[in-house]
Amino acid sequence: MESSKDVPRFVDSSKEDLDSFVAAAVPENTKVATSFWVGVFHQFCKQFGIVVDLNTCTAEEFCDVLCRFYRGLRTKNQTFYKKSSYLAARAAIGRHVTVDLKRPFNVFQTTALQQANRVLNAVLVENKARGEEGTVHKDAVEGEDAAKLEAYFDDTLESGDAVKLCQYSWYNITTHFALRAAEVQLQLKKHDLSFDVDEEGQPFVALKRDFLSKNAKGGLKGREFVCDGRMYGEKKIAALRLLVSKLHPDIDRVFQRAIIRKHSEDKAVWFMKSCLGHNVLRDMMPRISEAAGLSRRYTNHCLRATVVTRLKSAGYEDRQICRVTGHKNVQSLTNYDKTSAKDRREISKALDGGSESSTSTTDSSATVASDVASPPFGGQLSHLITAKNSVLSNVVINIGEPLAKRSCKQE
Numbered sequence: 458m459e460s461s462k463d464v465p466r467f468v469d470s471s472k473e474d475l476d477s478f479v480a481a482a483v484p485e486n487t488k489v490a491t492s493f494w495v496g497v498f499h500q501f502c503k504q505f506g507i508v509v510d511l512n513t514c515t516a517e518e519f520c521d522v523l524c525r526f527y528r529g530l531r532t533k534n535q536t537f538y539k540k541s542s543y544l545a546a547r548a549a550i551g552r553h554v555t556v557d558l559k560r561p562f563n564v565f566q567t568t569a570l571q572q573a574n575r576v577l578n579a580v581l582v583e584n585k586a587r588g589e590e591g592t593v594h595k596d597a598v599e600g601e602d603a604a605k606l607e608a609y610f611d612d613t614l615e616s617g618d619a620v621k622l623c624q625y626s627w628y629n630i631t632t633h634f635a636l637r638a639a640e641v642q643l644q645l646k647k648h649d650l651s652f653d654v655d656e657e658g659q660p661f662v663a664l665k666r667d668f669l670s671k672n673a674k675g676g677l678k679g680r681e682f683v684c685d686g687r688m689y690g691e692k693k694i695a696a697l698r699l700l701v702s703k704l705h706p707d708i709d710r711v712f713q714r715a716i717i718r719k720h721s722e723d724k725a726v727w728f729m730k731s732c733l734g735h736n737v738l739r740d741m742m743p744r745i746s747e748a749a750g751l752s753r754r755y756t757n758h759c760l761r762a763t764v765v766t767r768l769k770s771a772g773y774e775d776r777q778i779c780r781v782t783g784h785k786n787v788q789s790l791t792n793y794d795k796t797s798a799k800d801r802r803e804i805s806k807a808l809d810g811g812s813e814s815s816t817s818t819t820d821s822s823a824t825v826a827s828d829v830a831s832p833p834f835g836g837q838l839s840h841l842i843t844a845k846n847s848v849l850s851n852v853v854i855n856i857g858e859p860l861a862k863r864s865c866k867q868e
Contacts, residue, residue, distance in 0.1 A: 487552070490545060490548075490549050491549045491552050491553055491557075493549070494545065494546045494549035494550055495549060495550060495553045497530075497546065498526060498546075498550055501525075501526050501529065501530070502522065502526075505525070505529075507522055507525070509522050511553070511554055511558055511560070512558055512560075515569075516562055516567055516569035516570060517569055519554070519562060519570065520569055520570045520572055520573045523550070523564070523570065523573035523576075524572060524573050524576040527543070527547075527573060527576050527577040527580050528576055528580060530543065530546065530580075536589075537584050537587070537589045539589075540581055540584070543577060543580065543581060547564055547577060548564075550564065551563065551564030551565065595755075595756055595758045595759040595761070595762045596753075596755070596759060596762060597759065597762040597763040597765075597766035597767070597793070598751075598755055598759060598760070598763045599763075599766070599799075600799065601752070602751045602752050602753075602755075605749050605750055605751055606628075606745070606749050606751065608749075609621075609745075609748065609749035609750075610624075610625045610628070610749075613625045613692075613696055614692065614695060614696060614699065616719070617719045617720040617721060617722070618719065618720075619703065619715035619716055619717075619720055619727040619728060620715045620717065621748075622696060622699060622700050622703070622715075622727070623700065623712065623713075623715055623728075623733075624741065624744070624745050624748070625696050626696055626697050626700045626711075627642070627712060627738075627741055628742075628745065628760070629688060629690075629693045629696070629697070630642075630645070630688075630697075630711075631741075631757070631760050632760055632763065632764050633662075633686050633687070633688040633781075634664055634686050634688070635686065635761075635764075635781055635782050635783040639735045639736075639738035639739040639757070642712060642738050643710070643712075643732070643733075643735060643738065645710065645711045645712065646709045646710055646711060647701055647704065647709055647710075647711055648665070648709070649664055649665050649666055649711075650662055650663075650664065650665070650697065650701065650711070651663045651664065651665045652694070652697075652698065655687075659689060660689070660691075660694055661687040661688060661689045661694070662687070662688040662693075662694055662697055663686070663687050663688070664686075686780070686781045703720070703724075703725070703726060703727035703728060704726075704727075704728050705726055705728045705729060705730045705731075706726070707730050708728075708730055708731070708732060710732045710733075712732065712733040712738060713728040713729060713730075713731060713732055713733060714728060714729040714731045714732070714733060715727065715728055715729070716728060716729055739757065740757075741757060742755050742756055742757045742759060742760060743755065743756060761782060761793065762793045764778075764781060764782055765778060765782060765790055765793035766793060768781065769790075775787035775790050778790060
């Protein structure tokens with residue numbers, strides 16, 4: 458038997474091995490984005506007969522082509538890209554030149570390339586003035602749509618519907634554990650879920666490990682993020698247990714293709730020996746929106762906005778919300794800090810002087826109505842009220858009474 462002393466302690470690697478090792482650490486989405494935008498860049502150069510060898514060109518030559526590229530970039534339909542796409546193009550081309558080609562250029566910092574950044578800034582300013590610049594942040598699922606969604610999932614445990622069971626579990630996992638990206642959800646395995654009980658005896662579900670994501674890439678510059686979220690709720694936990702128990706035993710992934718039929722409880726397997734793909738997971742919330750009859754086709758990212766909106770409304774601090782959403786800093790949450798539809802209606806009424814919701818009067822009586830809760834005390838409030846065609850004086854309002862019963866009559 459070979460002793461441990463005879464086993465080499467260290468491992469050596471060839472240059473080819475190291476290149477492959479480094480390439481494997483790059484997220485697949487990053488590789489796809491880089492390939493796409495570099496391809497667009499070459500198409501632009503081909504259309505205008507621009508000859509530039511990124512392997513040998515100078516920074517000044519590269520800058521000249523970049524300026525023309527930013528100014529002339531269009532979609533296949535001859536429309537302007539959104540701001541996020543322009544920034545993605547710059548990052549992808551810069552990554553290709555710096556990382557893939559190992560050139561000493563930095564599209565963000567190299568002095569010789571700053572004119573290209575000024576041109577890009579001018580393009581974005583012009584697009585904004587044209588009304589085509591804005592990055593549209595997703596709406597949260599609120600109000601009537603939230604009620605419809607709850608109604609849609611109401612019979613999840615009893616329906617024997619594997620598709621709905623998968624959707625409901627996906628929805629809860631996505632909102633509670635910040636696993637919004639499809640490439641992250643593809644990694645989730647059965648044994649990553651921990652069914653546990655807290656110190657008060659309340660059952661909950663948590664994740665056993667961290668996941669690489671856009672905001673938690675690991676590495677030298679990437680920060681570590683461990684989601685400390687927990688999912689409570691009897692129905693949510695029961696649904697997730699049912700899902701895990703009905704998954705195909707030969708596949709370790711949580712999200713699998715459902716067998717489309719009504720299943721009985723005693724049937725052992727409700728899912729195929731096949732995982733849901735990236736495209737299906739990416740479109741999960743749009744599919745749920747259509748199935749539940751929601752007012753719009755929400756995206757997966759809308760759930761991120763929903764989480765932030767609900768936690769902010771519940772009074773949680775930004776740093777606590779970041780622990781759930783995985784944002785790098787609290788400033789990022791401002792992108793989701795939008796006024797709700799209900800508040801927008803109330804603001805509009807307030808700007809109109811409350812004419813649509815405040816007071817209705819007649820010559821003989823005036824009924825006082827308000828959406829504001831009663832003060833936490835009893836008593837009487839005397840006030841002089843002037844109504845149309847009449848003056849009411851010596852009015853007494855009993856604040857302790859229900860709003861519906863409050864009225865003031867002319868003496």
